[in-house]
Amino acid sequence: MAWLSAFKFRLNTLGIVLIPVCIAIDWAGRSIDKLLNLPLFLDSIGTVLGGILAGPWVGALSGFIANFINAGTVDPIAAWYSLVSLGIGFAAGIGGYLGWHRRPRGWIALWILVFLVASIVSTPINIGLFHGQSGVWFGDGVYTALVKAGVPIWISSYFDEASVDFVDKLITVLAAILIFQGLPRRYRSLFRLYEPSDDQREERTPARA
Amino acid sequence: MARGISLYVEGQSPLHRVHPLTKGTLTLVIIALAFIAPSLPWVLALGLIVLLLLASAGVLARFLAILAALLFPIGALLVIVQGLVNPANREVLVPLGPLSLYREGVLVGILTAARLADLIGATFLFSFTTRPADLAETLMQHGLSPRFGYVVQSVLQLIPQTLETVDRIRNAQQARGLEIRGRLDRRIRAFLPLMMPVVLSSLVATQERAMALEVRGFGLKVTRVTRYRIPDSVGQRVLRWALLLLLPLALLARLYGWR
Numbered sequence: 221m222a223w224l225s226a227f228k229f230r231l232n233t234l235g236i237v238l239i240p241v242c243i244a245i246d247w248a249g250r251s252i253d254k255l256l257n258l259p260l261f262l263d264s265i266g267t268v269l270g271g272i273l274a275g276p277w278v279g280a281l282s283g284f285i286a287n288f289i290n291a292g293t294v295d296p297i298a299a300w301y302s303l304v305s306l307g308i309g310f311a312a313g314i315g316g317y318l319g320w321h322r323r324p325r326g327w328i329a330l331w332i333l334v335f336l337v338a339s340i341v342s343t344p345i346n347i348g349l350f351h352g353q354s355g356v357w358f359g360d361g362v363y364t365a366l367v368k369a370g371v372p373i374w375i376s377s378y379f380d381e382a383s384v385d386f387v388d389k390l391i392t393v394l395a396a397i398l399i400f401q402g403l404p405r406r407y408r409s410l411f412r413l414y415e416p417s418d419d420q421r422e423e424r425t426p427a428r429a
Numbered sequence: 430m431a432r433g434i435s436l437y438v439e440g441q442s443p444l445h446r447v448h449p450l451t452k453g454t455l456t457l458v459i460i461a462l463a464f465i466a467p468s469l470p471w472v473l474a475l476g477l478i479v480l481l482l483l484a485s486a487g488v489l490a491r492f493l494a495i496l497a498a499l500l501f502p503i504g505a506l507l508v509i510v511q512g513l514v515n516p517a518n519r520e521v522l523v524p525l526g527p528l529s530l531y532r533e534g535v536l537v538g539i540l541t542a543a544r545l546a547d548l549i550g551a552t553f554l555f556s557f558t559t560r561p562a563d564l565a566e567t568l569m570q571h572g573l574s575p576r577f578g579y580v581v582q583s584v585l586q587l588i589p590q591t592l593e594t595v596d597r598i599r600n601a602q603q604a605r606g607l608e609i610r611g612r613l614d615r616r617i618r619a620f621l622p623l624m625m626p627v628v629l630s631s632l633v634a635t636q637e638r639a640m641a642l643e644v645r646g647f648g649l650k651v652t653r654v655t656r657y658r659i660p661d662s663v664g665q666r667v668l669r670w671a672l673l674l675l676l677p678l679a680l681l682a683r684l685y686g687w688r
Contacts, residue, residue, distance in 0.1 A: 248627045269628070293435065350507065
């Protein structure tokens with residue numbers, strides 16, 4: 221259960237200061253997405269980046285608070301999805317703690333984990349608020365087809381949400397990892413204390429990516 | 430062109446003057462009641478109360494404009510999809526062969542959309558009339574760690590700054606020949622060149638900000654004293670409990686056949 225040690229509470233001032241920055245990055249991602257007119261949300265890049273960089277608490281808190289900020293400004297329904305962002309932040313934080321962002325195989329693992337968390341946590345909320353729909357044309361088309369074919373509501377609702385999250389979270393995780401790789405090493409090393417200490421590490425290569 | 434993101438509208442109405450906790454309770458209770466209420470007339474009645482409250486705060490026109498933009502797409506989707514495939518569907522309303530809309534589903538869609546309208550109205554009731562700084566202050570006076578009070582306050586300043594940076598970087602990258610229109614793959618490829626500089630510039634400032642906060646005693650574990658007290662009263666405290674009491678009552682009524 222090595223991943224549980226990712227949750228040891230180590231939130232120093234730098235971690236706290238990073239939370240609003242991650243939320244602002246979430247907003248920047250969404251506004252660039254709108255600028256380029258892409259058919260995705262891309263509004264959790266900051267959450268994933270915060271998780272990778274500074275552990276599950278920074279990721280989860282920035283996701284959680286970001287949804288309430290959205291609720292008070294542009295999207296009143298967002299507050300009810302704050303648990304989803306909380307989960308995404310935790311997932312990214314655990315992945316980052318385990319160093320998944322350094323290996324291509326880990327990239328896929330991180331994507332699958334974030335995707336599963338997002339789609340599974342969203343489904344009950346979709347059922348409660350929207351009778352199982354996700355509110356995205358493409359996903360709701362999937363929902364309609366499945367329910368018409370006699371699939372139970374819960375399962376149709378899951379596939380509705382999953383069909384949207386599958387691509388969205390791929391791009392989100394990929395963007396967050398590429399941004400992480402592009403950060404100056406000096407900057408990344410500021411957050412070394414959120415990584416496993418050296419004696420716990422199974423392999424420690426001198427040239428870390 | 431620094432534009433704030435807060436929706437707060439300056440005003441002197443009773444709703445503006447009420448304690449943020451009272452408004453927060455009101456918002457949550459209205460939303461819960463909208464989803465407990467069993468049928469469309471009740472949900473609409475609740476919506477009417479929300480509209481009256483918004484009108485009393487002088488923000489009705491602004492609200493209706495935002496509501497239409499938010500509710501129309503999702504409402505249309507709900508009515509169409511539920512009309513097509515809701516399991517309760519029996520009676521055909523619009524006969525279109527395999528794409529017939531059914532009466533029961535359309536009604537379910539309308540009911541759900543009305544509930545969402547209540548939810549949106551109740552949320553805006555809060556955000557239109559509450560200054561974000563007051564909210565953070567209230568939360569801190571009721572036990573939220575001041576470090577999180579800082580997070581809430583600073584994020585509201587940071588987001589407009591970041592959006593401005595996005596604008597600046599878009600101009601700079603376009604001047605260097607970045608294409609942001611055209612085919613989908615080209616637009617996707619433009620994402621990182623726009624995103625990367627925004628992220629870097631906002632991250633680089635964090636270390637300095639952390640040090641500036643540290644030297645001002647940000648990390649100290651001491652009790653903070655506030656000079657600014659948000660006025661609260663016994664009447665409001667009673668009102669908050671009365672509002673909360675409505676929820677178990679409504680649930681009980683629902684159990685005993687409220688239709």
